Amino acid sequence: MNAHGGAPRQAPSTPTGLSRRTFTVGVLMTAGGLALEGCKYGGGDGGGAKGSSGTLDVGETAGPTSIDPTKGGGESKTFFEPAYDPLIYLAADGSLKPRLATSWRYLDGANRSFEMTLRKGVHFSDGAPLNAAAVKTNIEYAKTAGTQVSPFMATISNVTAVDDHTVRLALSESHPLLPLLFSQQYFAGNMISPKGIATPAQLAKQTFGAGQYVLSSAQTTTGDHYTYLKNTKYWQPDQVQYGKVVVKVLPNENTALAALKTGQIDAVHGSYAIAQAAKSANLGVAASPSIVMGIQLNDRDGKLSKPLADVRVRRALNFAVDREKLTKALFGTYGVATEQPAAPGQDGYSDTNVYRYDPAEAKHLLSSAGYAGGFTLPVVISSGNPYGTNLLQAMGEQFGAIGVKLSIQTKGQAQFFPSLDKYPASIMGWGVAPIYFMGRNLWLRDAVGMNPFKSSDPTVERLDKQATAANGDARASLDRQIVRRLVDLAWFVPVVLSPQFLFTRTTVDSGAEKGQALPSVYAWQPAG
Amino acid sequence: MWRFLSRRLLVSVALVFVVSFLTFLLQAVTPGDTARVILGYNYTPEAYRHLRAELGLDQPVLVQYWHWLVNALHGNLGISPISGNDVSAEIVKRLPVTLSLVVLATLVTALVGVGLGVLGAVRGRATARAVDVLSLAGYALPNFWLALVLVTIFAVAVPLLPATGYVPLATSPGRWLVYLILPVTTLVLQGVAVFARHTRDSMRDVLSRDFVTMLRANGIPERSIVFRHALRNAAIPAVTVAGLTFIGLLSGTVFIESVFAMPGLGGLAVQATTTHDLPTIQGVVVVFTVIVVLVNLAVDLAYGWLNPKVRVS
Numbered sequence: 121m122n123a124h125g126g127a128p129r130q131a132p133s134t135p136t137g138l139s140r141r142t143f144t145v146g147v148l149m150t151a152g153g154l155a156l157e158g159c160k161y162g163g164g165d166g167g168g169a170k171g172s173s174g175t176l177d178v179g180e181t182a183g184p185t186s187i188d189p190t191k192g193g194g195e196s197k198t199f200f201e202p203a204y205d206p207l208i209y210l211a212a213d214g215s216l217k218p219r220l221a222t223s224w225r226y227l228d229g230a231n232r233s234f235e236m237t238l239r240k241g242v243h244f245s246d247g248a249p250l251n252a253a254a255v256k257t258n259i260e261y262a263k264t265a266g267t268q269v270s271p272f273m274a275t276i277s278n279v280t281a282v283d284d285h286t287v288r289l290a291l292s293e294s295h296p297l298l299p300l301l302f303s304q305q306y307f308a309g310n311m312i313s314p315k316g317i318a319t320p321a322q323l324a325k326q327t328f329g330a331g332q333y334v335l336s337s338a339q340t341t342t343g344d345h346y347t348y349l350k351n352t353k354y355w356q357p358d359q360v361q362y363g364k365v366v367v368k369v370l371p372n373e374n375t376a377l378a379a380l381k382t383g384q385i386d387a388v389h390g391s392y393a394i395a396q397a398a399k400s401a402n403l404g405v406a407a408s409p410s411i412v413m414g415i416q417l418n419d420r421d422g423k424l425s426k427p428l429a430d431v432r433v434r435r436a437l438n439f440a441v442d443r444e445k446l447t448k449a450l451f452g453t454y455g456v457a458t459e460q461p462a463a464p465g466q467d468g469y470s471d472t473n474v475y476r477y478d479p480a481e482a483k484h485l486l487s488s489a490g491y492a493g494g495f496t497l498p499v500v501i502s503s504g505n506p507y508g509t510n511l512l513q514a515m516g517e518q519f520g521a522i523g524v525k526l527s528i529q530t531k532g533q534a535q536f537f538p539s540l541d542k543y544p545a546s547i548m549g550w551g552v553a554p555i556y557f558m559g560r561n562l563w564l565r566d567a568v569g570m571n572p573f574k575s576s577d578p579t580v581e582r583l584d585k586q587a588t589a590a591n592g593d594a595r596a597s598l599d600r601q602i603v604r605r606l607v608d609l610a611w612f613v614p615v616v617l618s619p620q621f622l623f624t625r626t627t628v629d630s631g632a633e634k635g636q637a638l639p640s641v642y643a644w645q646p647a648g
Numbered sequence: 649m650w651r652f653l654s655r656r657l658l659v660s661v662a663l664v665f666v667v668s669f670l671t672f673l674l675q676a677v678t679p680g681d682t683a684r685v686i687l688g689y690n691y692t693p694e695a696y697r698h699l700r701a702e703l704g705l706d707q708p709v710l711v712q713y714w715h716w717l718v719n720a721l722h723g724n725l726g727i728s729p730i731s732g733n734d735v736s737a738e739i740v741k742r743l744p745v746t747l748s749l750v751v752l753a754t755l756v757t758a759l760v761g762v763g764l765g766v767l768g769a770v771r772g773r774a775t776a777r778a779v780d781v782l783s784l785a786g787y788a789l790p791n792f793w794l795a796l797v798l799v800t801i802f803a804v805a806v807p808l809l810p811a812t813g814y815v816p817l818a819t820s821p822g823r824w825l826v827y828l829i830l831p832v833t834t835l836v837l838q839g840v841a842v843f844a845r846h847t848r849d850s851m852r853d854v855l856s857r858d859f860v861t862m863l864r865a866n867g868i869p870e871r872s873i874v875f876r877h878a879l880r881n882a883a884i885p886a887v888t889v890a891g892l893t894f895i896g897l898l899s900g901t902v903f904i905e906s907v908f909a910m911p912g913l914g915g916l917a918v919q920a921t922t923t924h925d926l927p928t929i930q931g932v933v934v935v936f937t938v939i940v941v942l943v944n945l946a947v948d949l950a951y952g953w954l955n956p957k958v959r960v961s
Contacts, residue, residue, distance in 0.1 A: 183919055185730070191686060268687070270695065324732030341741060342731040343919045344911030370812055371906040371915070372792075378799045378811035379909070534680020534924055568692055 176362040176628070178641060179370045179379060179388030183343045187335065188323045189310035190267040194551065197304075198389070201641050202348040202365045203245070204329035205355075206309035207236060207255070207302040212631045212639040216299050220250060220311055220330060224299055230589045231294040236302070238285040242355040244313035245327065245334045252281030257314045259289070262307075269307045271560055271568040294588035296595060297556050304640050306557070332360045332642055344369055361645040377401075380623055387624040387644070392451050392507070395621055404624035406632035409456045409617040410463060410552050413511055414441075415499055416612050419544035420575040427495045428544055434610035436485035438475040440522045445477075446514050447616040450507060456617040460603050461562070463552040463617055468599035474607050482522045494523020500543040501528060502536035507618060508547045515615065541572035548612060555599040559584050563606060579605050656948065660941040664934060668720075669713060671933045675926055676709040682729050682924045703729050716930060725934070726927030728920075735931040738916065743935065745814055745912035746901050752828055753835035754894045760836060761843020762879075762886060768844065769851035770874055779844060787841035791900065795834045795907045802830060812909035831908045835900055839893050846889045850882035884954050891947035895940050 184196035189204045207221040220239050227233040242250040256279045263273040278290040289298065302309035316328025325342070327335040333348035340346045348365040350357075368385060370376035377394045379385045381401050390398075399405050417437070422429025443457035462469040486492060497519070501508050509528075516526035531539050540546055550562070550570070561569045564584060565576035580602055587598035606612065622638045624630055629647040631639045683699040700706045704715070719726060725735040764783060768776040786794075803811035809830055815823040854860065855878050863873050901914035909915075913932050920928035 185685065185923070268691070271692070321727070321732050324730075341911040342728075342733050342738065343916060344909070368812075368909060370909045371918070372796075372909075374796050375799055375812050375907055375909065378804050379813075381804050382807055382811050384811060384813065532678075532680060533922065534684050538680070538684065 174362060175364045175366060177385040178367045179376045179385040180367060181371055181373055181376060183369045186324060189307055190262045190265060190269055193268050198367055198641050199346055202333040203327035203331045203335055204310035205331045206304040208299050208309055210303040210305045212633045212636055212643060214636055216303060231296045232291045234289040234298045236287050240285055242330055243353045244330045245351045245353055246313050246315055248313045248315055250311060250330055251284050252287045254314050255287045256281050257317055258311050261317045272301055272557060273308060296588050297554055333365055386628045387622060390621050390623055392454060395454060398623045406622040406630060406638060407454045407619040408638050409619045410637060411549055411618045412461055412552050412614050413616050413618050414548040414612060414614040416546050416548045418540060418546055418572050420611055425497060425544035427491050430489040431610060432485040432489040433491060436482040437613050438610050439478045439482035440518055441515060441613060441615055442477040442518060443615050450510060451618055454619040458614050458617050460607055461612055461614055462603050466552060468555045468603035470600050470604055479521050486522060496525045496527050497545055498527040498529055498543050499545040500539055501530055501547040502533045503530050504533060508549055512547060555602055577609060656945055663941060664937050667937045668930060668934055671930060672713045675929060680924055681705055685923045725931040728925050728928045730923050730925045735927045739931050739935055742911055742913050742916055745910055746914060748828060749831055749901055750894060750897045753832045753897050754890060756832060756836045757839040757843055757893055758890050761840045762847050764844035765847025766851055768848040769855060783841035783844045786837035791834055791838050791903060792907060794837055798830050798833060814910040831904050834904060835897050839897060843889050843893060847882060847886050850885045851878060854878045854881045887947055887950045891943050894943050
């Protein structure tokens, strides 16, 4: 009996018919259960064991263009590197180390004959042996498949299997960087099983490498996450650092950073936008200032913009830019101001400064070229390039001080490259590479890609020809002369070497070295 | 009823054809193509021509569409030139993610929206205003901002929930729900305002009718009047809003799946669009269209169930 007497009072009921008390207890239990479930994922180590038997969880902000290592470019590296070993390994300190090839050498003094000796006892994940015939098939595939690396292989005229483990290359023209070409950095070295090459449809969705891991199709959702399991046929199993590697696509950088902070992933490649937040959260921040940004003055003969035909105008634009100020504003301490298409410590770089910030000199040059009143310069940029857009707007303001008005035209990413010959100038944003490679993409007459008006300078062409056949100090000197000539010609207005970032938790040692390219995923290992 | 259903189904089939054709046409007139995406920037014109021919992109648009249509009618939505995957299989794999997100978000939006709407209708003016302000604030705030704030608070600052990802229902119902809480909450905060306002207006209208006055005069408890009599009548416009909410949330997944890195159809649509992956775009558009058609059909049927007058007409 209750205090008021009469019949016992029922607990008030909800519209569902449950008593309010039962309903409340049910809700609280469900919420508690979910909170406990949730605690497994927040703030911990992601729930998976780390270390040699554990999982390495890597984040990437975009999915791969292709997991075929010859078709995918730098943006796809993290997705194919776990499964493919290169012939030659480019280490974090910049040195070349034996991998699937145990040795290599040029057979002549003019870099036109090259030989590699292959490691014995290596098998691809599908069981096929790595031999000279397989390497020959790979080189011929990369050369003819219309891949990104194909232009760098155009001069390879013949590939011969000297014996089962020796491959010899004959070249129609000198090529000084074949060892680098066959490293993981330039993709031609990532060996694919001949069976994979024979089935291109399979090669786009499975892996056929001789690397540490094999893509598990069952545990992969294309465009979302890619799971790699240990390759049981790997030639040096004791070097495999993780039981499993999972590469997750995290399109939003901020949530990618949150995933890193909470241990859902161990490492993620990202941009300056999250660098400060990552540093504040005591995460590892490795930066490689390696993307040269600025403006390419493509119309060097003045077909679309007459003023650009005059070198004084192009030089004036270079004098009008305050590189130090823009670098600091855009990338803080992570960027490196530059007036050259080269990076400090790398091929072709010169310590000599040509274009100090001098608007008065810029005005004087414009005036002497007959453009004292300035002119309008259309420049094209691809969409989805916030740093490029910011840089162009900042450069536009500084150009405005000498009377040059930038007219910025944005194109969709797929339309950007085809529209380069419709505009006199374009945004510049490419990875700094050895001078030989950059010449074939950017400034030689027959460059494939980013010399849309087929500009040509006899001095640059002559120096390049000499450099291709040279080695050591002689080639380094010629590379410096090429870069200096390009700076004098003012075909470009480089401003900053923008950084690429790798953010890591303390559980991972990426082996990154200051001033060098970010290391490949197969060099990463558990910390400590 | 059957005639009504057959007529709607016929119109729906025609709609799927029209939408698929328009999508094909829009892709064809958009500059850029898959071949350029695959080749990057340093390719020769020969390599480009060769790849275009290999992918069938050199054929007239109508021929390309005809090939796609014939295959689609045989249940084959094609192969993605980017990933090499079978588009049908990829959609089947990703559909549960998107449906989990949208169905759950619609249910929660409906529950919260109806609750707030009823509260606004039966309580005083101040409560109604508070409901309005709160729901409109959710509507006005950009969902990317809401998503990031929720992640920062509930995944990073107070580590209760995962920041990204998805676990299938079959793997673990508990984890499935946990991974959905933040993305669903983001969608709900966006959608609840419309629902609450419609329910409130509808409830106010019903509560002012004569039959409600009669019920009150007969001494029927207020709770019973509100939940058993008024709400059922007020639910008819709410069903329309639920259908529209579902469709709106379906488009919202395109963004939410990217932010929370969920392997659903929205994320697939974004990737396919940026890479000009035509078979995948077509596949996703057709599936989205079919879902929208089915939801509209379900709304029509629900009208009939809730209101016998509609059934008769």
